[in-house]
Amino acid sequence: MITINQIKDRKARQPKKKRVTLLTGYPQKKGFCIRVYETKPKKPNSAIRKVAKVSIKLKNKRRNVIAYIPGFGPHNLQQLSTVLIRGGRAPDLPGVKYRMVRKHYDFQIGERYPRKNRRSKFSVKNEKVAAKKGKAIKIG
Missing domain, CATH: 2.40.50.140 (Nucleic acid-binding proteins)
Structure with missing residues (x-):
C-alpha cells in the first residue's frame, strides 16, 4: 500500500534496476x-x-x-x-x-549410471530406444 508521503513525491519511487550478467543477450x-x-x-x-x-x-x-x-x-x-x-x-x-x-x-x-529422467540435460541416450535398435549402451 502506498503512503501519503510517497504520493507527495518528496522521494519519488525509483524503478528497479535490472540485473546485468555477462551473458545478457546470449543463452x-x-x-x-x-x-x-x-x-x-x-x-x-x-x-x-x-x-x-x-x-x-x-x-x-x-x-x-x-x-x-x-x-x-x-x-x-x-x-x-x-x-x-x-x-x-x-x-x-x-x-x-x-x-x-x-x-x-x-x-x-560420460555418465556413471544409466539415467531415466532428465536425460537431455546430460546428453544421455534413451536406453529403451537404443536396446530396440540393437545398440549396447556403455556405462562408465
Missing part, C-alpha cells in the same frame, strides 16, 4: 579455461567442488568468470580447454554464477 557463450581447480563451499556445507576460471569474449574485450564444473567423478578439463558457458549459479560457492555445458567442445564427460 550461452564459448570460452576457454584459464585455470581449473577445486574449492570448498560456504559454512554449513562440506565438499570439494570443481570450478574453472574461464575467459569469454564480449564484443571487443575479454572477461574472466568462474564457472562450475557439473557431474560426477573426474573430468577431462585442463588449461586452455574450450568450453561452453551457460547461466546458473552454485548457491554455496561465492562468485560462481555460471555453469559449463557438458558434451560440448572439450568438456566430454
